[in-house]
Amino acid sequence: MDTKKIESLVYQLLEAIGEDPNREGLLETPKRVAHMMHEMYAGIQYSNADIAKMHGKTFPVDTNQMVVVKDITCFSNCEHHMALMYNMNISIGYMPKGGVIGLSKIPRIAELCCKRLQLQEKIGEDIAEVISLATGSDDVIVHITACHSCMSARGVKSTDSKTTTLTTKGIFNEDAMIQRFMMLKA
Ligand SMILES: [Zn+2]
Secondary structure (H helix, E strand, C coil): CCHHHHHHHHHHHHHHCCCCCCCHHHCCHHHHHHHHHHHHCCCCCCCHHHHHHHCCCEEECCCCCCEEEEEEEEEEEECCCCCEEEEEEEEEEECCCCEEECCCHHHHHHHHHHCCEECHHHHHHHHHHHHHHHHCCCCEEEEEEEEEHHHHCCCCCCCCCCEEEEEECHHHHCHHHHHHHHHHHC
């Protein structure tokens, strides 16, 4: 990521919105924004396959029972407005195929998928793909709810509305499996 370029563009952006980038409160702002973006968009440099490789160490197990990690909190930024998606709650389930990944890896995978310019629907697809690549299981489900500041702070100003998306792969395309997952994540 080119943080120097971000700094100079933020300086110009401040000018463009009618601000004085040289007033005291804004002097360090371009640097701060560049620093924040470096963290906020840390997932852009990795493909889904890269993320799966980074967090894909599996441990052999005999079980083929559903694994669910629920209530992962994340935020992301929408690709249409670069606006914040917040109060995001992610629950992920999969059916192990001979091996499981470390439970702490699952929130890390979700976080990296969120640290890109995203759509909520695409975050679900990305997480499902990474979990599938990392575990070798085609049976993955991802449930996401989030508020979108491009809805709450501008346009329709629908401050309390939340968007829910569900991504299902493999056996989770069956209603009975979706219901079991929804019970476990409740
Ligand atoms: Zn948006």
